[in-house]
Structures are given as structure tokens and as C-alpha cells.
Amino acid sequence: xxxxxxxxxxxxxxxxxxxxxxxxxxxxxxxxxxxxxxxxxxxxxxxxxxxxxxxxxxxxxxxxxxxxxxxxxxxxxxxxxxxxxxxxxxxxx
Numbered sequence: 001x002x003x004x005x006x007x008x009x010x011x012x013x014x015x016x017x018x019x020x021x022x023x024x025x026x027x028x029x030x031x032x033x034x035x036x037x038x039x040x041x042x043x044x045x046x047x048x049x050x051x052x053x054x055x056x057x058x059x060x061x062x063x064x065x066x067x068x069x070x071x072x073x074x075x076x077x078x079x080x081x082x083x084x085x086x087x088x089x090x091x092x093x
Contacts, residue, residue: 038046067073 064073
């Protein structure tokens with residue numbers, strides 16, 4: 001069997017190789033890493049300790065539990081009704 005035009009086949013092979021190299025170069029350019037930057041305000045907020053806030057809430061919750069348990073908890077009916085109406089209207093409290 002005789003194969004003619006080997007030069008043409010080599011050109012096609014070379015073009016294919018060049019095309020693959022171009023694709024690899026494009027893929028390398030697309031591999032740019034994402035980068036984030038935290039603002040100084042964000043850094044300041046992340047350094048705050050939330051333990052103090054949790055202690056205050058824990059004290060309030062314990063006081064409410066004790067008041068309910070003792071029967072001394074009084075519901076502010078005006079606040080409750082206003083909150084219910086706002087909720088029905090779709091307003092946030």
C-alpha cells in the first residue's frame with residue numbers, strides 16, 4: 001500500500017498539535033485564583049468578642065423563666081397586639 005502526500009498529513013498533525021497548545025495556554029490563563037480582601041471594618045468586627053452579649057441574653061432569659069415559673073410575668077397586651085397587627089400587615093418588628 002502506497003501512501004501519498006505525507007507532507008499534507010504532517011501539516012494536519014502539526015496544526016492539531018498547535019491547536020492543543022493554544023487550548024492549554026487559554027486554560028492556564030483561566031486558572032487565575034480567586035482573591036478576597038477583608039475590610040478594616042470587617043477585621044474590627046471579627047475581633048469583637050460576643051461572649052458579653054451572650055451573658056446579657058442568658059441573664060434576661062433566666063429572669064424571664066423565673067418570672068414565668070413564679071407567675072409574676074406580665075404580658076404587655078398593647079405591645080403584643082401591635083406586634084400581631086404589624087405581623088398581619090407584613091411589617092417586620
